[in-house]
Amino acid sequence: MKTYLIATTALLGSTFAAMAEGQLNLYNWGNYTSPEMIAKFTEQTGIAVTIADYDSNTTALTKVEAGASGFDLVVPSANYIPVYVRQGLLAELDHAKIPNISNIAAEWKDVPWDPGRAHSVPWQWGSVGIAVNTSVYDGDPNTSELFLDPPEELVGKINIVPEMNDVLNMAIFNAGGEACTEDLTILRTVRDRLMAARPKWLSMDYGTTDKLSSGDYAASVNWNGSTMRARVNNPDVVYGYPKEGYPLFMDSVALLADARNVDEAYQFINFILEPENAAMISGFARYADGVAGSDKFMPEDMKTAPEIVTPKEFAAAGHFLPTCDQSAVDLYTAIWTELLK
Amino acid sequence: MKKQHRQQRSKGANGWLLSTPALLLLVFAASGPLLIVALYSVLEKGDYSGVRWILSGDGWFRVLFERDIFDQTVSLADANLSIFWRSVKLSIATTLVTFVLGLPTAWFIATRPARVRAFWLFLITIPFWTNLLIRTFAIMEVVRNEGIVNTALMKAGLISAPIQIMYTDTAVLIGMAYVYLPLMVLPLFAAIDRFDFRLIEAGYDLYASRWQVLRGVILPIIKPGIIAGFILVFIPSLGAYVTPRLLGGGKNMMIGNFIELQFGQGQNWPLGAALSTVLLLIVLVSRVIYTRASSRDNPHG
């Protein structure tokens, strides 16, 4: 018994020692953080990084809002940043501690959801479209009808990612509405079409990259980078840009107000704004980053990838999602919950 | 007489005293939180998470009824009821499957020579040393479209396209039976291990068939073990959420996932708390039924 206790104490001691050396707790989307980049950061700074995953913006927000999550950094999508700020969950960034802040690409320096980048710096951005395995369905992939009214080949084989705003807004665009609309006629159409389509879906699951690669999903509402990763494994996978309209997103790294490893967090933020390091993030998850000059370090295949370089004809159909009013959020959450159960 | 009484009292006092640390821990970290769950179920929901400290019956209302988002008409929440029904059905099925596999397994282990018995028992418990998620991923590899079952069937020429098992109730059932099988085997083994095999001799001497011996002699005697196994499998199945989440694909929900949803994307903690309370009540009721069933035939047990 005594040795048992001593062993425990020793183990505890060593953990605390590790903490003293520098610890950073990152709360990020699953399968989104380049392990090589993290390894490089730890090597350079001696700071150990712990990563916890989430599968949707709401999950992350709920956990953070519940209080004392223990995380230092979180990576919300653009339309969620103002919500975090309004709830007082984020700390204002001290730009003096981030010399690399000037590396942010011009178009991302001042954004409507975070004026002057007071609370966040870019992580990655991309689009939400539809990934289709052409060996199962070889029709036109560039339409949101594929999940709202799946063609026979895809019935029971299509997956929907469980991200409320992406899925609902794609359906709203299809019905001719604008993001964040509170037009009840449009929303009712959206709800009814989604509920009617639901039995034809296989699942509403996360982790699409692997399952598209392996053929477990014949199609999925999916993000562009994840689709590129699947296509690299399985050449049959193509990415469709719904011509009726599709959401664009940018996920940004933000410092939580109750973060305990603030200095470490600043070091990390500065680190990822280094073009070479930003390119490591992009090279892993296959999304564009918002750092000027990172393309020089990017893997060659990303510069021409059809998932990353949006074809001209579909570029106009992409819309950035604004932050909706609370009344819209309540409506959307009600529709979404009905859909999930 | 009086002395004996005092002795009795001090025994009781000592019993309570020695149990105090365990009781304090349990009341603080297990019972206390449950009471708070009950409390949260009658509060008003917060914007994204948590609650407002205002009394509200909305959480409970929405367990049974739903209000249409657009025309505000109230109707019975049949989606909720079907989730509950699916959970109970799948949990009963899991219990039966583990019993059909577990009884022969426990019997097999109990009838091994004493020196190798521990080895077989150990084999049953090893999977428990593996993380639940990893075990669920393992089952996924078996049932997925390109998993072993489909690959083998296709190689054998029995099917031409993979059977969709993944993301169905069958997948959830297979997963739960796999995860909970050891919980059925262990109590059954404990009961059979104490079994007096001369009783079987007696049964056969009376010209009973093997089936009659199993039904008339063995099953009644190991009944406490069967009941323990049923409880140990049924209750975790009813509250499972990891295995159904991964194998059901977020569409075929069980109660556990439905509750989890309210604390995440659904953003309705009071409803989640009310659903948790309902689940707890179902478990209590099934407990009482099991206990009644076991004490009816076995007044001394």
Next chain:
Amino acid sequence: MAKARSFDVRTLPGFTAIAILSFVLLYAPILTLVVYSFNGGNSVNQWGGFSLEWYVVAFNNEAVQDATARSLIIALWASVISTTAATMAALGTTRRGRFKGQTVIYIIINQPLMVPEIVTAVALLIFFSTVKVATGYTGLGYLILAHSAFCIPFAYLPIRARLEGMDTAMETAAADLYATPWQTFRYITLPLLMPGVIAGAMLAFIISLET
């Protein structure tokens, strides 16, 4: 004398076959996963030769990380605390005849066994998020406490089973030889009880790691 029979009374038709099947079913998936996971590709089911990369990637998942240092520390503490509390409770509730309130103690001790996983998870989420916000403390302490409580019945059951099967003669003899209650416990009861305590501690440890 028993009559000679053409079969062993201890075997039942089909039982051995089903038992073997159970063992195969228990182990086949784990073995498959091990084989599949040793491939270099991004996707688990495409063969790409043996590599440990998949395990490394898995380390970036919260799920697998949970099985590392943090959980080990929690499990170690939880098993020590719960086994100690459970041993005391077992000594308090066995071999001293029935006393008032014994049933209440049983019910409280066994409570974690009766509460479904998701309800426990939800209860702890609500409880600790409230306490954390109120106190500002975010360490492992709460988890250790919660795990300790949850593991008590798992430690308690084997210890109690062992105690119930133990003869009291040795202890009575020690007491007759003027050993103090502590000495009796330390040199007689505890060593005899040890197999139960170890079994209980192991079970508590596994359960804590599992949760």
